[in-house]
Amino acid sequence: MNNNIQQTGNSIYPTSLISFRVRYAETDAMGVVHHSRYLPWMELGRTELLRQIGYSYRQTEENGFFFPIIEAYCRYHSPARYDDLVNVETTIKDIRPPYIEFCYQITRKSDGLLLVTGRTKQICLNKQGAVRREPLRKMKEILDSQKGKH
Numbered sequence: 001m002n003n004n005i006q007q008t009g010n011s012i013y014p015t016s017l018i019s020f021r022v023r024y025a026e027t028d029a030m031g032v033v034h035h036s037r038y039l040p041w042m043e044l045g046r047t048e049l050l051r052q053i054g055y056s057y058r059q060t061e062e063n064g065f066f067f068p069i070i071e072a073y074c075r076y077h078s079p080a081r082y083d084d085l086v087n088v089e090t091t092i093k094d095i096r097p098p099y100i101e102f103c104y105q106i107t108r109k110s111d112g113l114l115l116v117t118g119r120t121k122q123i124c125l126n127k128q129g130a131v132r133r134e135p136l137r138k139m140k141e142i143l144d145s146q147k148g149k150h
Helices: 035-052 057-062 134-145
Strands: 002-007 014-021 069-076 085-096 099-108 114-123
Touching (some): 035 057, 035 085, 035 099, 085 134, 099 134
Antiparallel strands (some): 002 014, 014 085, 069 114, 099 114
């Protein structure tokens, strides 16, 4: 898997780009990626983006904070197929504590064909299920102080 982080013109926050091959187990009998596989690919992109900016899910959970998804949207444009090399571009759309929103664009690497667009919204909770704003306030402050450095 290849990954990198960059700043895009559309967002004030960093964007992560990861690449990987479609596995046979992710496809149906016709070699087309099953629709259920795209949300886990978005999770992979989101996890890598957060790790690259210093917020691994593992460490965040060990610190007692969790980010369950409260909204998910996925729009299918074209099918991915077995053995395609795909890119998942993930961007933080907005941080409004206790919420964080991500946008995703999944493309075929060989020709840039748009396969899927999507977005997710998550809320920060502690172990007891109480809404917490502090972790996302801290993340927003750090990212705002680093604008243009990604």
